[in-house]
Amino acid sequence: PVRVVVLASGTGSLLQSLIAAAVGDYPARIVAVGVDRDCAAVAHAESADIPAFRVALREYPDRDAWDRALTAAVDAHQPDLIVSAGFMKILGPEFMGRFGGRIINTHPALLPSFPGAHAVPDALAYGVKVTGSTVHLVDSGVDTGPVLAQEPVVVLEDDDESSLHERIKTVERRLLVDVIAAVATRGVVSDGRKAVIPSDRT
Numbered sequence: 715p716v717r718v719v720v721l722a723s724g725t726g727s728l729l730q731s732l733i734a735a736a737v738g739d740y741p742a743r744i745v746a747v748g749v750d751r752d753c754a755a756v757a758h759a760e761s762a763d764i765p766a767f768r769v770a771l772r773e774y775p776d777r778d779a780w781d782r783a784l785t786a787a788v789d790a791h792q793p794d795l796i797v798s799a800g801f802m803k804i805l806g807p808e809f810m811g812r813f814g815g816r817i818i819n820t821h822p823a824l825l826p827s828f829p830g831a832h833a834v835p836d837a838l839a840y841g842v843k844v845t846g847s848t849v850h851l852v853d854s855g856v857d858t859g860p861v862l863a864q865e866p867v868v869v870l871e872d873d874d875e876s877s878l879h880e881r882i883k884t885v886e887r888r889l890l891v892d893v894i895a896a897v898a899t900r901g902v903v904s905d906g907r908k909a910v911i912p913s914d915r916t
């Protein structure tokens with residue numbers, strides 16, 4: 715199976731659904747989990763016997779040193795794919811140079827709307843009636859890489875940030891599991907701007 719390192723910063727519910735899916739016939743395995751802070755994702759990894767490592771920005775003299783340390787820590791697990799599942803740091807140039815084209819991110823909005831770390835409150839504040847989930851390849855910009863999959867989520871009149879985010883995450887978990895399986899099996903063809911997962915011909 716394809717070797718996946720998952721990066722996370724938060725409650726790790728997306729990580730948890732990937733861990734649960736990545737067994738049996740699933741074409742990928744989570745070989746390590748990396749975090750940039752103490753967070754629940756570490757406990758999810760440990761309870762599944764998956765090694766976890768922490769590379770915290772504040773423990774390094776600058777962003778470049780952190781970027782090099784994170785790259786080395788991920789590289790040690792020889793991943794085929796990196797999945798950013800709620801990782802709240804922008805990946806650096808060293809990381810992109812080493813793993814570019816093999817990094818997949820999930821974002822809780824329909825990109826290019828509402829990029830960045832506050833996608834759900836931003837969508838609510840704007841007053842959109844539909845938002846959703848985007849799974850995309852990571853490039854050197856912030857949430858600008860080629861889209862692999864998207865799915866809409868309707869905003870309800872009485873939604874607050876937590877109710878809306880929870881409905882989006884329900885979609886994200888499924889979309890991410892499906893996209894990772896498809897990429898692990900069939901790869902990605904990208905011309906830089908656009909990316910497609912070749913269709914399943916069986």
Ligand code: GAR
Pocket residue numbers: 723724725726727728729799800801802820821822830831832833883886
């Ligand atoms: C997910 O909604 C993910 O898309 C988002 O963080 C959440 C993580 O949930 N990521 C971003 O906003 C990245 N800009 P989890 O910790 O429950 O897996």
